[in-house]
Amino acid sequence: MTADVDYLNRYDASRFPSPLVTVDSVLFTLHQQSLCVLLVERAAPPQQGLWGLPGGFIDMQQDDGTRATALRKLTEKTGIVPSWLEELGTVSGPGRDPRGWSLTVAWFALIAWEDCEPHIATVSDARWVPVEQLGDYALAFDHGDIIQMALSRLRQKTMYSLLPVYALPACFTHGQLQEATEIILGQPIQRKSLIRRFEASGMFEETGESAATGARKARLWRRKPGVDIHLFSRNLLAD
Amino acid sequence: MTADVDYLNRYDASRFPSPLVTVDSVLFTLHQQSLCVLLVERAAPPQQGLWGLPGGFIDMQQDDGTRATALRKLTEKTGIVPSWLEELGTVSGPGRDPRGWSLTVAWFALIAWEDCEPHIATVSDARWVPVEQLGDYALAFDHGDIIQMALSRLRQKTMYSLLPVYALPACFTHGQLQEATEIILGQPIQRKSLIRRFEASGMFEETGESAATGARKARLWRRKPGVDIHLFSRNLLAD
DNA sequence: GTAATAGTGTCTTTGAGACAGTATCTT
DNA sequence: AAGATACTGTCTCAAAGACACTATTAC
Numbered sequence: 001m002t003a004d005v006d007y008l009n010r011y012d013a014s015r016f017p018s019p020l021v022t023v024d025s026v027l028f029t030l031h032q033q034s035l036c037v038l039l040v041e042r043a044a045p046p047q048q049g050l051w052g053l054p055g056g057f058i059d060m061q062q063d064d065g066t067r068a069t070a071l072r073k074l075t076e077k078t079g080i081v082p083s084w085l086e087e088l089g090t091v092s093g094p095g096r097d098p099r100g101w102s103l104t105v106a107w108f109a110l111i112a113w114e115d116c117e118p119h120i121a122t123v124s125d126a127r128w129v130p131v132e133q134l135g136d137y138a139l140a141f142d143h144g145d146i147i148q149m150a151l152s153r154l155r156q157k158t159m160y161s162l163l164p165v166y167a168l169p170a171c172f173t174h175g176q177l178q179e180a181t182e183i184i185l186g187q188p189i190q191r192k193s194l195i196r197r198f199e200a201s202g203m204f205e206e207t208g209e210s211a212a213t214g215a216r217k218a219r220l221w222r223r224k225p226g227v228d229i230h231l232f233s234r235n236l237l238a239d
Numbered sequence: 240m241t242a243d244v245d246y247l248n249r250y251d252a253s254r255f256p257s258p259l260v261t262v263d264s265v266l267f268t269l270h271q272q273s274l275c276v277l278l279v280e281r282a283a284p285p286q287q288g289l290w291g292l293p294g295g296f297i298d299m300q301q302d303d304g305t306r307a308t309a310l311r312k313l314t315e316k317t318g319i320v321p322s323w324l325e326e327l328g329t330v331s332g333p334g335r336d337p338r339g340w341s342l343t344v345a346w347f348a349l350i351a352w353e354d355c356e357p358h359i360a361t362v363s364d365a366r367w368v369p370v371e372q373l374g375d376y377a378l379a380f381d382h383g384d385i386i387q388m389a390l391s392r393l394r395q396k397t398m399y400s401l402l403p404v405y406a407l408p409a410c411f412t413h414g415q416l417q418e419a420t421e422i423i424l425g426q427p428i429q430r431k432s433l434i435r436r437f438e439a440s441g442m443f444e445e446t447g448e449s450a451a452t453g454a455r456k457a458r459l460w461r462r463k464p465g466v467d468i469h470l471f472s473r474n475l476l477a478d
Numbered sequence: 479g480t481a482a483t484a485g486t487g488t489c490t491t492t493g494a495g496a497c498a499g500t501a502t503c504t505t
Numbered sequence: 506a507a508g509a510t511a512c513t514g515t516c517t518c519a520a521a522g523a524c525a526c527t528a529t530t531a532c
């Protein structure tokens with residue numbers, strides 16, 4: 001290892017050509033019965049004026065990993081920290097960015113509409129787009145593909161976990177979770193199955209409060225602090 | 240988009256500091272009742288002499304993505320193309336490589352021992368290490384963590400797919416698949432459950448041949464050409 | 479024949495799907 | 506009381522777990 005000292009003294013990273021590295025996030029939320037993605041209008045070239053994912057370059061001074069980069073960019077746009085953030089994967093190649101060989105680390109996030117709505121309304125270059133309307137937008141680079149990757153991951157994971165809770169406010173009812181799950185999957189699910197899983201997951205506790213969202217008051221629940229997401233060994237909608 | 244032309248003429252990637260980008264692979268195989276990982280002795284600094292994952296820098300002339308980089312490096316070491324290769328994720332940060340802020344795209348691969356054994360024997364700086372013996376090796380960077388990520392992904396995926404077939408030769412018996420699965424999971428599984436899945440997957444066809452691996456001859460199977468891996472909606476060993 | 483591995487039959491168990499039934503709230 | 510939503514009970518169904526059983530080969 002002492003050989004390293006010598007080597008590192010002579011090492012100059014800038015001598016080696018290296019790909020352009022960016023970090024982009026697919027941030028989902030639920031609003032008005034629709035699954036929405038946050039898009040940002042590109043203010044500078046390349047592809048100025050097109051819509052794309054929130055993201056950008058790594059700040060090597062500040063960021064201690066690409067998760068930090070993703071969080072920093074998302075917080076700039078939404079004003080809050082997403083309650084779920086996981087790595088989706090990378091896309092790379094010589095042709096996807098006109099500036100040259102590039103690599104993007106894509107992240108995938110969920111947020112409650114209620115939590116960020118006040119802030120996002122003030123940002124004119126960011127917009128929540130329902131997934132069904134994505135076709136109306138000219139998307140930059142391969143961001144359309146990345147969004148499709150994220151969508152399929154979101155739907156897959158919804159089948160074997162209660163991921164949709166991360167798109168709900170801190171306190172919520174069974175009915176809200178069912179609605180969120182159905183919007184994400186695009187089809188109705190059995191309430192009974194959902195509640196069975198809800199109990200079995202051990203992820204939640206009652207607040208004691210109840211909410212009058214419908215005719216009868218519904219109990220309110222919250223995530224137990226510090227409890228990890230539970231993965232089920234069977235899928236919902238397994239046919 | 241015409242604004243891009245001007246912009247790109249003036250664009251010089253080397254003006255921006257960028258992280259060190261590498262691609263590393265965790266290549267698994269099965270040998271003598273053990274799950275093994277391919278390790279390579281580092282021939283040059285940093286961390287010369289330590290053992291690490293096969294990998295290296297992207298060749299921006301040749302590689303059309305990090306998958307190509309991973310394949311190129313694996314083929315150099317093993318002489319063959321792995322039958323399974325998927326992206327594991329990235330690790331990044333300022334402290335993991337002494338040369339500075341770095342990012343590694345990690346890939347995860349499976350190969351049949353029989354297919355690469357002749358070649359690997361001739362390469363003195365590469366070695367198959369049974370996972371139980373990883374503790375005996377001083378591993379470079381955070382390669383130990385990456386191997387653990389790969390191991391848990393491999394085991395997880397083995398629970399809801401027949402991934403272990405990719406660690407078998409082109410023709411194999413039910414018994415070999417069961418053995419492979421049990422080695423990977425580290426515990427016995429029900430042969431009946433495995434065969435039920437095997438049939439249901441639609442991934443395989445009989446060769447017509449049979450092999451005398453044990454007392455009674457066993458039928459030989461192969462993967463149907465062009466058929467994708469089947470994902471089950473329930474896990475094996477769900478307790 | 480025996481021993482050993484290959485392969486099948488079938489009962490149990492688990493958890494999702496379906497849906498009827500009861501409870502509680504607003505009007 | 507009526508109507509709506511919240512919640513429960515319970516039957517069916519699909520696939521895994523368990524394990525006994527039969528089949529084929531080597532010796």
